[in-house]
Amino acid sequence: MLQSRVCQILGIEYPILQAGMPWLANAELAAAVSNEGGLGLVTPTAGLGAQGDVVSNLRKQIHRTHSLTDRPFGVHIFLGVPNVQNLLEAALTEGVKVVVTSGGSPALHTGYLKDNEVKVIHMVASVRHAKGAEAQGVDMVIAEGFEGAGLRGYDGIPTFVLLPQVVDAVEIPVVASGGIADARGLVAAFALGAEGVHIGTRFAATHECVAHPAYKEAIVKAIDTGTMVVGGRRMHARLLKGEAASRLQEMAGGNALEDERWEALLWEQARAALLEGRLDEGIASCGAGAGIITEVLSVAQVMKMLVEGYNEVLSRLK
Numbered sequence: 388m389l390q391s392r393v394c395q396i397l398g399i400e401y402p403i404l405q406a407g408m409p410w411l412a413n414a415e416l417a418a419a420v421s422n423e424g425g426l427g428l429v430t431p432t433a434g435l436g437a438q439g440d441v442v443s444n445l446r447k448q449i450h451r452t453h454s455l456t457d458r459p460f461g462v463h464i465f466l467g468v469p470n471v472q473n474l475l476e477a478a479l480t481e482g483v484k485v486v487v488t489s490g491g492s493p494a495l496h497t498g499y500l501k502d503n504e505v506k507v508i509h510m511v512a513s514v515r516h517a518k519g520a521e522a523q524g525v526d527m528v529i530a531e532g533f534e535g536a537g538l539r540g541y542d543g544i545p546t547f548v549l550l551p552q553v554v555d556a557v558e559i560p561v562v563a564s565g566g567i568a569d570a571r572g573l574v575a576a577f578a579l580g581a582e583g584v585h586i587g588t589r590f591a592a593t594h595e596c597v598a599h600p601a602y603k604e605a606i607v608k609a610i611d612t613g614t615m616v617v618g619g620r621r622m623h624a625r626l627l628k629g630e631a632a633s634r635l636q637e638m639a640g641g642n643a644l645e646d647e648r649w650e651a652l653l654w655e656q657a658r659a660a661l662l663e664g665r666l667d668e669g670i671a672s673c674g675a676g677a678g679i680i681t682e683v684l685s686v687a688q689v690m691k692m693l694v695e696g697y698n699e700v701l702s703r704l705k
């Protein structure tokens with residue numbers, strides 16, 4: 388049985404979390420995942436116009452998710468944004484019970500969220516950060532390996548080695564993230580001690596995801612060498628290989644790009660690629676697991692493939 392403390396804590400059937408991907412993780416996607424027994428996550432930028440307001444958009448997305456599912460779902464808040472307190476307040480007043488945080492210190496907001504009876508899940512890319520998050524009282528951590536899409540940890544530790552070390556270092560449940568795209572990855576994550584998985588790229592290539600068809604098609608077409616990591620002074624991001632990523636790499640040449648400029652670029656140009664399909668102009672985050680993904684599926688098909696495949700892979704191993 389695919390069960391763990393993650394299911395108990397979050398009140399979900401299967402310990403499968405859909406990543407709160409910027410621009411893409413909207414109510415339709417999150418509700419579809421939650422309705423299939425996983426945990427859907429919405430993000431403040433989901434489907435937003437270039438000039439849109441993230442706080443009101445987050446409220447709208449949460450409201451709509453409530454109307455599409457009566458199962459648990461959460462929001463993903465990137466702690467590096469200036470209006471983070473407004474976003475957290477919006478989530479709370481709209482009745483959100485699970486918040487995933489990343490890109491900042493869990494010391495700043497965990498207490499506030501816990502005081503409001505919210506389950507807090509913090510994303511970490513090192514053992515030190517996992518221990519720090521546990522000390523701040525988060526309910527679980529997501530250990531995000533270098534294989535995953537988008538911004539990556541400074542030290543580039545892959546999921547396969549990060550995960551067991553984080554599992555050994557903390558008492559709270561650990562959710563694996565980065566490179567998990569099918570049931571083999573799910574079983575491997577559990578074998579390494581994870582009690583749940585957090586999946587981005589596989590859910591981006593679903594019918595329910597608002598991503599432009601050109602981006603979904605690019606995921607499907609990507610082979611094992613289809614992504615690259617572009618780095619700034621300290622920041623890295625895993626992107627689809629192509630003109631846009633190469634141009635960014637040139638700009639970041641010699642690690643000259645300041646983190647702030649780098650984040651701004653990612654922010655400004657990601658929408659063009661993900662929502663408008665302008666892959667040569669915009670920045671398309673994509674996990675290395677894209678090579679495993681061969682077709683756009685429905686969320687129900689992805690969940691079935693993971694849940695049923697989990698038992699099939701296990702029986703093959705016996």
Ligand SMILES: Cc1cc2nc3c(=O)[nH]c(=O)nc-3n(C[C@H](O)[C@H](O)[C@H](O)COP(=O)(O)O)c2cc1C
Binds near residue numbers: 407567589674
């Ligand atoms: C299209 C897309 C955009 C993403 N953008 C960001 C981002 O801006 N910052 C970030 O920290 N993670 C970002 N992520 C990473 C996800 O939150 C998640 O950690 C990751 O997708 C998990 O790895 P996987 O893609 O191999 O499943 C993005 C993922 C996708 C697919």
